[in-house]
Amino acid sequence: MNYRTLLFIPGNNPGMLQSSDILGADGIIIDLEDAVALTEKDAARILVREYLLTFKPEGNYFIRINPLDSPYFYDDLEAIKDLDITGLVLPKASVESMAALEDYLDKNDLDFEVIALIENAMGLETALDIVRASKRIVGLFLGAEDLTLDLGAKRTKESKEIEYARSKIIAAAKAAGIQALDTPFTDTDDLEGLKIDTRNAKDLGMTGKTVISPRHVDIINQVFTPTQKEIDYALRVVEGVKGAKEKGLGAFSLEGKMIDAPIIKRALNVLKTSGDYKEEYDELLE
Amino acid sequence: MNYLSSTDLRTVKVLEQAEFPSKVNARNKVVEDTAKLIKELGIKDNAVLSFHHHLRNGDYVLNTIMKEVQRQGIKGITLVASSLFPIHAEMIPLLEDGTIENIVTSYISGDLGRAISYGKLKGKIIMQSHGGRARSILNGEIEIDVAFIASPSADAHGNISGVNGHNTCGTLGYAIADSLKAKKVVAVTDALVEYPNYPADITEDYVDYVLVIDCIGRKEGIVSGTTRVTRDPVGLKIAKDTLKVMEATGLLKEGFSYQSGAGGISLAVTAFLKEYMIENNIKGSFASGGITGHLTQMLEEGLFSALFDVQCFDLESIESLKRNPNHIRMSASQYGNPEVSAVVDKLDFVILGATEIDVNFNVNVTSGADGVLMGGSGGHQDTAAGSKVSIIVSKLFSSRIPVIKDRVDVITTPGTTVDVLVTERGICVNPLRTDLIEAFKEAKLEIVDIKELKEYSESIMGKAKPIEKTDRIIGLSQYRDGSIIDYIYEVKR
Amino acid sequence: MVERKLEIKKMATAGSLESNDILIMISKGEGKIDIELESVVEKQFGEDIKKVIHDTLVEEGITDAKVIAKDKGALDFTIRARVRACVKRGVEN
Secondary structure: OOOOEEEEEEOOOHHHHHOHHHOOOOEEEEEOOOOOOHHHHHHHHHHHHHHHHHHOOOOEEEEEOOOOOOOOHHHHHHHHOOOOOOEEEEOOOOHHHHHHHHHHHHHOOOOOEEEEEEOOHHHHHOHHHHHHOOOOEEEEEEOHHHHHHHHOOOOOOOOHHHHHHHHHHHHHHHHHOOEEEEOOOOOOOOHHHHHHHHHHHHHHOOOEEEEOOHHHHHHHHHHHOOOHHHHHHHHHHHHHHHHHHHHOOOOEEEOOEEEOHHHHHHHHHHHHHHOOOOHHHHHHHO | OOHHHOOOHHHOOOOOHHHOOOOOOOOOOEEOOHHHHHHHHOOOOOOEEEEOOOOHHHEOHHHHHHHHHHHOOOOOEEEEEOOEOHHHHHHHHHHHOOOEEEEEEOOEOOHHHHHHHOOOOOOOEEEOEHHHHHHHHHOOOOOOOEEEEEEOEEEOOOOEEOOOOOOOOOOOHHHHHHHHHOOEEEEEEOOEEOOOOOOOOEOHHHOOEEEEOOOOEOHHHHOEOOOOOOOOHHHHHHHHHHHHHHHHOOOOOOOOOEEEOOOHHHHHHHHHHHHHHHHHOOOEEEEEEEEOHHHHHHHHOOOEEEEEEEEEOEHHHHHHHHHOOOEEEOOHHHHHOOOOOOHHHHOOEEEEOOOEEEOOOOEEOOEOOOOOEOEOOEOHHHHHHHOOEEEEEOOOEEOOEEOEEOOOOOOOEOHHHOOEEEEOOEEEEOOOOHHHHHHHHHOOOOOOOHHHHHHHHHHHHOOOOOOOEEEEEEEEEEOOOOOEEEEEEEEOO | OOOOOOOOOOOEEEEOOOOOOEEEEEEEOOOOEEEEEEEOOHHHHHHHHHHHHHHHHHHOOOOOEEEEEEEOOOOHHHHHHHHHHHHHHHHOO
């Protein structure tokens, strides 16, 4: 599953939790970390459990636990290990914290997906090692607010200061064949700015974006959804490859252009995002 | 005298020179003493007095006049007020001492409604729609003795304007029928202006007195600075789905007409609709009802050709009414009177709220979750009946208040005129509208049976305990055509 | 299943007065469970809410407590969660 949008829902807010499944996001991240006050960590864990056990919401639910260097890391894991969720988001990801998480998940025989939140300089520079430390990782997620703080960079709407970080995350994610997830856009009212920021991230190679305002979900989904023209072209490429394979041809051309592996890969990515992907396409790249 | 029927014109008397008329000596209409005026009007026990609600929760006029009526010991008044607000809670003692015996209104909120629900009114309360009220006044079903018309401005001859003065409220659409039919009409104002006061909503030929008082109302209660589109994500989701519903009907095209309430979700529908119209290059014919700045902006941008305005909700709409000739004043009769041709009959879409809706699509906006009077039809019945597609927007469970019931507490709008319900967890279509069900299927718009949605909501919240009522009927929910569609019972304390 | 029996040792609160939430205050009881409820939906759901509070307390092993609850339209899952959190806080030393 390619998550175009992962929407944050504060873990201690019953009103938000009970409507989290209707907000149109591809995935939900229930937050036990920053959105929950230190005095309410215990109450939030219990509330999230009750919510998930009672509502059994459809869709992809992740839980952002507290970081390894906090006193809540293992308490969070203990509280959610038996829940039917898609996965976990590990904040302040490092090789060490990822290893600790993997160790816990192994010991408890859990097959959660893991998304690593890269939000400091060390995490960024060791992103690929963090990916390698996990069998369960499905995405790298750039947390630009904390990262720029760590870098001593000024956070701006234009986001020039995170271009390197975005590219680095994208490269590491693509090298490992997992998702590159962009930092949320924090100005809830600036919908034009959101569009520009999301397009920039997508053009660099991000495959999805995290979201802190439900009002942002539709716009981001739209940016990350291929146009009908792109889908039609991708389908023609795929049909072409199938035909060429049947005829035993190594390469072929479509509409006057040589179709090689990168173009096929791109076409398959488009179909994955649009939901038109079929399992039989798996062998097209072999 | 009908001279045309005289067979012999010689029998017609002609004035002598001495009897010839003198120059007009205009009667002075201006009065400054409320008590004196009430006496002069000769208001007797059981009189019928009317008021309009354009000053909404900022209105001082009704309280001022009725307290004077009380001081003069007049009893058994039938109060015909187009709506009543929390500020009118001052009338509760007048229910108790019998000054006010019956109430006829289209909307009631606040402690006065509560007091009536708990049985304080000695007579009856009749809940009407806006169009139904105009009908009943114009066709003589209700005979008004004196109409007291809160007037943001009036000149000495009684030309009343809602856009001049300091406590402006814009159009006076709800007071027009009263001014046409009441035996006596009093303009009550705190801004006596030079003649001529124009544009006049009600002209001097219908006005008998101009009562000048210190203050007709408080500004904050009259208009809201801005009416706000909801920011609540659930409300926005409902609004987005409502637009999808509108699109799927096939009626959302060049020249369509539209009305929505001023609630947060309804305003969000208007905001999404605006984007849609710009994107798809569609221009509407008209929007109607209570008007907000959101609609006047759309008028300015050429997205609608005209606005029919029965009531201005904010300062922006008052300004627009003043200067934009395509922003048109509309009386409650032109708006929704079922006995004449009315604007609602030309509506394609109306977006409405609901406190409760039942499995037969009957809607209650008259009483609240606790069974107490806290609303009323307003234009709900009129627009639902007239429009091609009436859409109810509501949250399925907000703060554990269930919206779908087996039977609503009080039927305000009959389900036979309600077409679609949009909630955050499903869209329901009235089974009577097989055409819509077909159209939605074609548009691949998923719909759900209202009974199923009710069961789902009850599985989450449990079934609400029915509200305890006594067996005393305190009033009637009247349909716009004058028929009665439900009883209103006293609520048990 | 082992019968748990726990004792409220100190006053504790959990939840909030936000819409869709409930504020639970718990303290030592007088030999039984005693619930005082104030709710925006008291007429429709008052009895149901008290039952959820009571049953959750029993499930948590509490049979002696005084509870004051101020409800802002919480659904059952929230009521259960707030009661559990409150008990957890109240039984700690």
